[in-house]
Amino acid sequence: MNRKQFLAGMAGALLATRVAAQEELPMAPANDGKTPRDPHKGPVTNLPLPRYVSLKGREGNVRRGPGMTHRIDWVFTTAGMPLRITAEYDRWRRVEDYQGMGGWMQFNLLSGSRSVLVTQDMAEFRDGPDAQARVSFQAELGVIAKLLECNADWCRVNADGEKGWILKTALWGVDPGEVID
Numbered sequence: 037m038n039r040k041q042f043l044a045g046m047a048g049a050l051l052a053t054r055v056a057a058q059e060e061l062p063m064a065p066a067n068d069g070k071t072p073r074d075p076h077k078g079p080v081t082n083l084p085l086p087r088y089v090s091l092k093g094r095e096g097n098v099r100r101g102p103g104m105t106h107r108i109d110w111v112f113t114t115a116g117m118p119l120r121i122t123a124e125y126d127r128w129r130r131v132e133d134y135q136g137m138g139g140w141m142q143f144n145l146l147s148g149s150r151s152v153l154v155t156q157d158m159a160e161f162r163d164g165p166d167a168q169a170r171v172s173f174q175a176e177l178g179v180i181a182k183l184l185e186c187n188a189d190w191c192r193v194n195a196d197g198e199k200g201w202i203l204k205t206a207l208w209g210v211d212p213g214e215v216i217d
Contacts, residue, residue, distance in 0.1 A: 078124040085124070088209050089131075091117040092147040098139035102128035109139050116180050118151045118209030134208040150183035150216070152193060152209035154202075161200025165190035172200045183209065186216040 078085050094115045099106040102125040112119075112133070122138070123130035129146060132138030134153050157177040162169035165187055173195075175181070181195035190201045191210055204210055 080124040086120045086122045088118055088120055088150055089146045090149055090151040091115060091119060092145055096141050096145040098141055100139055102140045116151045118153050151180050152183050152207040154179040154206060155208050156206040159202055159206045161202050165201045173198045186210055186214055188213055188215065
């Protein structure tokens with residue numbers, strides 16, 4: 037066997053291992069047993085993917101894979117930090133922060149309460165969802181606020197007790213066009 041044949045065989049073996057590993061992920065049963073699972077819904081919760089949540093406590097270990105045996109890559113340390121869930125496996129959720137950094141966390145470290153991160157320096161919060169409304173306060177880049185409601189372009193948030201409306205383009209943790217009552 038020459039080197040080229042050996043490498044082709046190894047690539048085939050790696051591909052087969054990867055496909056077998058993917059098949060071991062739990063799949064949600066289809067409603068009628070014949071319809072394939074919706075790829076935009078989590079196989080465990082049947083909730084939309086991706087979706088936003090927040091860090092429940094002050095710390096959350098982020099692991100390389102979905103299990104306690106996987107190495108901790110880092111620790112999120114900001115309570116209420118918005119995170120995006122991109123995958124599910126058993127009691128684990130793959131999350132990412134506003135920079136796209138992430139890994140696997142146990143679901144009990146996450147909260148369904150929505151928060152957002154201010155992505156503009158000295159962002160202006162207004163009394164109403166209108167560019168002409170009075171500016172009620174400003175917030176620095178990186179401030180985390182509780183999400184209260186959103187229309188197509190604006191969100192109303194609570195930032196450290198101050199409530200106001202801000203353009204979605206100045207936030208991370210809510211999708212464009214997403215409406216929240």
